[in-house]
Amino acid sequence: MNEINNYVETHKQRFLDELFELIRIPSISSQPEHKPDMYRAAELWKDILLKAGADKAEVYETEGNPVTYGEKIIDPNAPTVLVYAHMDVMPVDPIELWNTNPFEPVVKDGRIWARGADDDKGQGFMHAKAFEYLVHSGKLECNVKFLIEGEEEVGSPNLPAFCKKYKEMLQSDVILVSDTSMIASDTPSITTGLRGLAYWQVEVTGPNADLHSGLFGGAVANPINVLSKMIAQTMDENGKILIPGFYDDIIEVSQEERKLMAKAPFSLDKFKSEIGIAEEFGEAGYSTNERTGIRPTFDVCGIWGGYTGEGAKTVLPSKAYAKISTRLVPGQDHDKVGKMFVEYFNSIAPETVKVKVEYLHGGPSYVCPIDFAGYKAAEKAYTEVYGKQPIPVRSGGSIPIIATFEEILGTKSVLMGFGLSTDAIHSPNENYPLEQFYNGIKTIPLFYKYFVEEVKK
Amino acid sequence: MNEINNYVETHKQRFLDELFELIRIPSISSQPEHKPDMYRAAELWKDILLKAGADKAEVYETEGNPVTYGEKIIDPNAPTVLVYAHMDVMPVDPIELWNTNPFEPVVKDGRIWARGADDDKGQGFMHAKAFEYLVHSGKLECNVKFLIEGEEEVGSPNLPAFCKKYKEMLQSDVILVSDTSMIASDTPSITTGLRGLAYWQVEVTGPNADLHSGLFGGAVANPINVLSKMIAQTMDENGKILIPGFYDDIIEVSQEERKLMAKAPFSLDKFKSEIGIAEEFGEAGYSTNERTGIRPTFDVCGIWGGYTGEGAKTVLPSKAYAKISTRLVPGQDHDKVGKMFVEYFNSIAPETVKVKVEYLHGGPSYVCPIDFAGYKAAEKAYTEVYGKQPIPVRSGGSIPIIATFEEILGTKSVLMGFGLSTDAIHSPNENYPLEQFYNGIKTIPLFYKYFVEEVKK
Numbered sequence: 001m002n003e004i005n006n007y008v009e010t011h012k013q014r015f016l017d018e019l020f021e022l023i024r025i026p027s028i029s030s031q032p033e034h035k036p037d038m039y040r041a042a043e044l045w046k047d048i049l050l051k052a053g054a055d056k057a058e059v060y061e062t063e064g065n066p067v068t069y070g071e072k073i074i075d076p077n078a079p080t081v082l083v084y085a086h087m088d089v090m091p092v093d094p095i096e097l098w099n100t101n102p103f104e105p106v107v108k109d110g111r112i113w114a115r116g117a118d119d120d121k122g123q124g125f126m127h128a129k130a131f132e133y134l135v136h137s138g139k140l141e142c143n144v145k146f147l148i149e150g151e152e153e154v155g156s157p158n159l160p161a162f163c164k165k166y167k168e169m170l171q172s173d174v175i176l177v178s179d180t181s182m183i184a185s186d187t188p189s190i191t192t193g194l195r196g197l198a199y200w201q202v203e204v205t206g207p208n209a210d211l212h213s214g215l216f217g218g219a220v221a222n223p224i225n226v227l228s229k230m231i232a233q234t235m236d237e238n239g240k241i242l243i244p245g246f247y248d249d250i251i252e253v254s255q256e257e258r259k260l261m262a263k264a265p266f267s268l269d270k271f272k273s274e275i276g277i278a279e280e281f282g283e284a285g286y287s288t289n290e291r292t293g294i295r296p297t298f299d300v301c302g303i304w305g306g307y308t309g310e311g312a313k314t315v316l317p318s319k320a321y322a323k324i325s326t327r328l329v330p331g332q333d334h335d336k337v338g339k340m341f342v343e344y345f346n347s348i349a350p351e352t353v354k355v356k357v358e359y360l361h362g363g364p365s366y367v368c369p370i371d372f373a374g375y376k377a378a379e380k381a382y383t384e385v386y387g388k389q390p391i392p393v394r395s396g397g398s399i400p401i402i403a404t405f406e407e408i409l410g411t412k413s414v415l416m417g418f419g420l421s422t423d424a425i426h427s428p429n430e431n432y433p434l435e436q437f438y439n440g441i442k443t444i445p446l447f448y449k450y451f452v453e454e455v456k457k
Numbered sequence: 458m459n460e461i462n463n464y465v466e467t468h469k470q471r472f473l474d475e476l477f478e479l480i481r482i483p484s485i486s487s488q489p490e491h492k493p494d495m496y497r498a499a500e501l502w503k504d505i506l507l508k509a510g511a512d513k514a515e516v517y518e519t520e521g522n523p524v525t526y527g528e529k530i531i532d533p534n535a536p537t538v539l540v541y542a543h544m545d546v547m548p549v550d551p552i553e554l555w556n557t558n559p560f561e562p563v564v565k566d567g568r569i570w571a572r573g574a575d576d577d578k579g580q581g582f583m584h585a586k587a588f589e590y591l592v593h594s595g596k597l598e599c600n601v602k603f604l605i606e607g608e609e610e611v612g613s614p615n616l617p618a619f620c621k622k623y624k625e626m627l628q629s630d631v632i633l634v635s636d637t638s639m640i641a642s643d644t645p646s647i648t649t650g651l652r653g654l655a656y657w658q659v660e661v662t663g664p665n666a667d668l669h670s671g672l673f674g675g676a677v678a679n680p681i682n683v684l685s686k687m688i689a690q691t692m693d694e695n696g697k698i699l700i701p702g703f704y705d706d707i708i709e710v711s712q713e714e715r716k717l718m719a720k721a722p723f724s725l726d727k728f729k730s731e732i733g734i735a736e737e738f739g740e741a742g743y744s745t746n747e748r749t750g751i752r753p754t755f756d757v758c759g760i761w762g763g764y765t766g767e768g769a770k771t772v773l774p775s776k777a778y779a780k781i782s783t784r785l786v787p788g789q790d791h792d793k794v795g796k797m798f799v800e801y802f803n804s805i806a807p808e809t810v811k812v813k814v815e816y817l818h819g820g821p822s823y824v825c826p827i828d829f830a831g832y833k834a835a836e837k838a839y840t841e842v843y844g845k846q847p848i849p850v851r852s853g854g855s856i857p858i859i860a861t862f863e864e865i866l867g868t869k870s871v872l873m874g875f876g877l878s879t880d881a882i883h884s885p886n887e888n889y890p891l892e893q894f895y896n897g898i899k900t901i902p903l904f905y906k907y908f909v910e911e912v913k914k
Contacts, residue, residue: 217782225755225756312758323770
């Protein structure tokens with residue numbers, strides 16, 4: 001531990017400078033105008049890996065954004081760790097709520113403030129520096145591969161094909177990912193489950209043009225009123241989702257496991273006050289942690305239509321739109337649910353409007369058993385750095401590709417996250433505590449050490 | 458009739474030239490940069506009135522755009538007609554859809570093409586020329602007053618104060634307005650009712666910032682889901698508005714009058730195909746014309762919240778907004794309904810969110826009884842020029858100032874419109890048929906004649 005501590009202490013400013021270079025590239029994967037930035041980010045990641053000690057690194061073309069792959073093979077018979085991270089970030093809207101330029105990182109109050117500071121440039125970059133340390137100190141006892149993709153925030157549409165094509169190259173004994181959070185800076189935890197995802201866009205068309213709401217109002221279905229009603233018909237007042245068959249395939253979590261999960265520290269008052277709500281809302285019969293961890297959701301992520309400017313303009317609009325997502329839990333197939341919702345929304349659409357429901361993308365859920373070698377190695381590494389055994393938790397988020405890795409590559413992932421709930425990922429003023437950044441760089445080499453030990457057992 | 462026909466025939470080119478001078482002034486009241494044009498239009502109207510034979514005409518300042526007032530008093534004991542029109546026009550966006558310059562009038566296919574050709578420069582100007590004829594021919598048997606305002610298209614915010622201040626000056630026995638349309642060029646009609654209006658903006662706040670829909674989804678009420686549900690709770694599947702007390706004060710239209718109204722030519726197939734809908738929707742138990750004419754509405758004019766950009770961004774948004782309006786019918790008080798909705802929306806708001814409902818503005822509805830002297834005079838005038846008795850119709854639109862006139866000045870208005878549904882008012886390529894323009898000039902003097910007769914009865 002002393003050696004890595006000294007290494008981080010010596011190089012901490014350089015680590016930040018290098019990370020900031022990566023953050024400054026506005027690699028927003030959902031906005032086509034940032035396509036050139038995706039290539040800049042991929043090339044920079046190639047340089048990062050080569051400088052850190054990779055034998056080789058390449059930028060690979062896909063049908064969408066590029067992928068950077070790099071590796072260092074010390075012995076074909078040694079265990080292999082595949083590090084997965086993503087170079088793309090979320091959009092920055094609403095930009096006016098940021099206190100600083102999202103693509104000009106600033107250190108303040110012990111945190112890095114920028115889009116991608118945590119998700120996933122900050123967390124991904126820790127792996128490059130941990131790897132650099134291992135190579136530099138001669139302590140690397142396993143093969144290391146890096147897979148850095150550019151479409152995680154849009155559901156990794158092209159990574160499955162990439163994994164199939166380069167299945168051999170990507171073979172490993174464990175996939176190591178830092179793209180999640182831990183309970184608190186003094187309470188380490190490891191995410192053992194991820195929810196799946198399905199995402200749709202809905203377009204409701206009433207009349208073929210915006211109409212005068214006085215001359216036509218009352219005689220023509222208003223697409224916003226209709227869309228609102230359809231959304232309302234998808235969840236009841238107990239938080240139950242009303243899509244037929246939606247819950248059928250869920251693998252229910254046992255009462256025993258629910259008891260274990262309930263041991264994670266949690267204060268409902270703190271939860272409510274931190275996000276400024278008076279009352280929580282969710283599926284009846286489940287706790288807040290269960291609602292986000294082991295139960296599916298139905299959220300409208302965005303809605304728009306008609307007049308949205310200043311003041312009062314009367315109009316009976318032609319169109320209304322919504323972006324809708326659901327988080328899925330083990331057992332639920334995302335494509336099956338994807339179709340289910342399209343069918344349901346079409347079935348409840350009245351004859352008075354035209355409804356177009358597009359299934360944009362989806363991804364499966366994931367579970368990591370706590371007796372897996374990778375889990376045990378991570379547990380030991382955290383315990384050594386944080387002085388506490390990490391708690392296994394089910395996260396409500398989705399990293400669809402994790403389940404896909406298991407499916408295509410046959411490899412389990414370990415989600416060694418260092419983010420905190422205060423990092424505001426996907427929101428204005430995303431940030432990442434320096435302490436977590438440096439602790440991550442210190443924890444990761446221990447994972448390698450214990451993973452080799454576990455595999456050799 | 459022969460004399461007026463000859464007068465129009467002799468002067469038709471001059472009438473057009475004079476009207477075009479007025480149209481060429483881009484008097485767009487909603488755009489502050491056109492404020493000087495409002496003054497140019499007001500001064501031109503003053504000249505128009507003086508040239509036509511007014512004893513005096515003045516431009517009056519208001520808190521907003523100027524008002525032009527002119528009069529000819531032949532005998533303080535004679536009946537008095539107050540002509541109301543507006544000199545302001547709507548914006549011209551989207552300008553690229555116009556076939557000609559909106560402020561350079563062109564005559565083509567028997568129509569004048571320009572912004573304001575109908576609404577309300579063309580229709581307003583007919584009154585100046587009808588007045589000119591009456592003065593010129595020595596046939597004016599009543600006093601005439603002209604009130605030309607410059608803020609009709611932005612809701613006449615300063616005209617109520619003007620009416621209060623100059624109440625004495627504006628006294629009359631009838632207010633004559635040409636700012637509406639008739640069923641068709643061979644089917645004259647008179648608008649006998651206008652709907653009122655109430656308009657609100659709603660803000661629903663869930664968490665104090667946009668949240669990660671995976672980490673929080675399922676445990677926190679989503680403000681878009683909540684707003685959708687609240688909107689859905691405001692109208693049932695039969696088109697009945699569910700705000701308690703909403704219908705209580707409505708003065709129901711008699712079965713007899715509904716039968717009369719039903720005589721207006723109407724094709725549901727044509728109505729549906731013109732606006733591109735497969736099925737109409739409205740309050741059960743009423744026809745399409747009744748739904749737009751004699752029944753109130755509840756329309757969401759705009760809605761927005763969350764992520765509305767390209768692609769799929771998952772977010773549990775902090776806020777959702779809607780702009781909501783209702784059209785009101787006789788009996789319903791707009792301010793009472795304004796409060797009713799605020800109370801209702803607050804009452805159905807769950808504890809899980811904060812709801813702010815703002816009543817932005819409202820205006821009363823209006824009815825002109827068909828036994829009113831002004832209505833009878835208009836009926837006779839149309840019958841003489843068009844060879845058919847005009848049909849009384851209730852329009853779904855709102856001209857709030859008409860109800861305000863009744864309230865402040867105590868005078869009923871007669872809506873003698875000569876527009877057609879094809880005139881594209883408020884849209885690109887606004888136009889006004891020459892035939893309607895000249896027929897208007899011929900019909901108005903007959904109104905004066907019959908109104909004096911009716912009053913003397």
